[in-house]
Amino acid sequence: MRILLTNDDGIHADGLLALYQALRRRHAVTVCAPEAEQSAVGHAISLSRPLRVKDVRKNGRFYGYAVDGTPADCVKIAVRTILKQRPDLVVSGINHGPNLGSDVLYSGTVSAATEGVILGIPSLAFSLAAYGRLDFRVAAGIAAALVGRATRLHMPSGTLLNVNIPAVGRKKIRGIAVTTQGISCYAENFVRRTDPRGRVYYWLTGKARWRRKPEDSDITAIEDNYVSVTPLQFDLTDHAYRAQLRRAGLSVR
């Protein structure tokens, strides 16, 4: 397959390299990723400024294209301009840290895959569900195996797979769970400080978190050491409430 590989941790991230090495054994992989880290950018695209593209080399060889934009920018410019042929698959990751529950709304990793499906290309997002110094090799093997099965999964147009991999040894992983998106909620706050020039600034800090996590959710699956595969789609319509509003007579049409 022709695979477009991107991420939100930036083109020099270890998780991207591990996935690149695992995928290129069987596939034609093009890397196009942000020049700098782009975490929590949501589904941002650059409209009001130009983008620049640089060739990046690793160990004396061409590695990929670095874009001074967001993950969604990378997918757009790769598909529309850089790649000579349309990719069969957009793959994003492996992200350093989980993308579970409502956090997918903020996730640059997921937004790259979202842009893929907006452009009509089947897409997968991969995250390793832990912080700190990580070894991405086990996760990369699991991700590459899922990518190999992707064409047989008959992904509907408009749907991506959001995959989170537990950060444990291969033997502790209990297999794949096809999950629902849980709901995360941070016990967050802003720290208020004064800068060296006497001006006040605020910095977001997320402490403990409370989560609504049904048995079948992505959050629960990761806690129980399953690889969580959540199919995500982007018709946000609340159809049940829409029917209720129409019954209540809000709609004249």
Added chain:
Amino acid sequence: MRILLTNDDGIHADGLLALYQALRRRHAVTVCAPEAEQSAVGHAISLSRPLRVKDVRKNGRFYGYAVDGTPADCVKIAVRTILKQRPDLVVSGINHGPNLGSDVLYSGTVSAATEGVILGIPSLAFSLAAYGRLDFRVAAGIAAALVGRATRLHMPSGTLLNVNIPAVGRKKIRGIAVTTQGISCYAENFVRRTDPRGRVYYWLTGKARWRRKPEDSDITAIEDNYVSVTPLQFDLTDHAYRAQLRRAGLSVR
């Protein structure tokens, strides 16, 4: 009601002022909006840098708080830090231009309301569906009337109302249509140019657009001069495809 009012066009936008003037007749309105325009930022939040908050005055009076961040940042910092009491409602807009179909994924206006519902506060996003120089007064009247009805609409927790208002005279508006989110797709491209220092840059350009627009969609409603009210929710799980994947044996759980 206590209303937190924000937008993505920035605190000096005409659409924000028109809505502020229409809402403050009946409600206690606090403005907290981005210092600069933040279009197409998606649901971005600032994690890696601090935020600054400035008081903004208009005609010698306090008008609101300007934040050097995204619309989602504004809602988060207002609710967590600036406001003494939790707002009853988050209102975003009036945006200069439509937020229809898949464009809601990129929309800063909608993302402010999304942050509202993530924080557990009922939220509405308003957009005037046209470009160019606009008169926001008719739209502001319609928006204020909908805000007045909001408590009686029994919005489910986690659901916002995305409201688009046609840019026509009041008499041409045919009433409210409760709609579904359509699917937009740009015939977009990147213009490739060389800057004054001889370096190549790319700039995104959206030309004509093709859209899948069912009869009941937001896009169709605006074309037919209805006020489009789309309830949006943020469980992105593709439940139908999830069931299919489980039947196909992908899940071991």
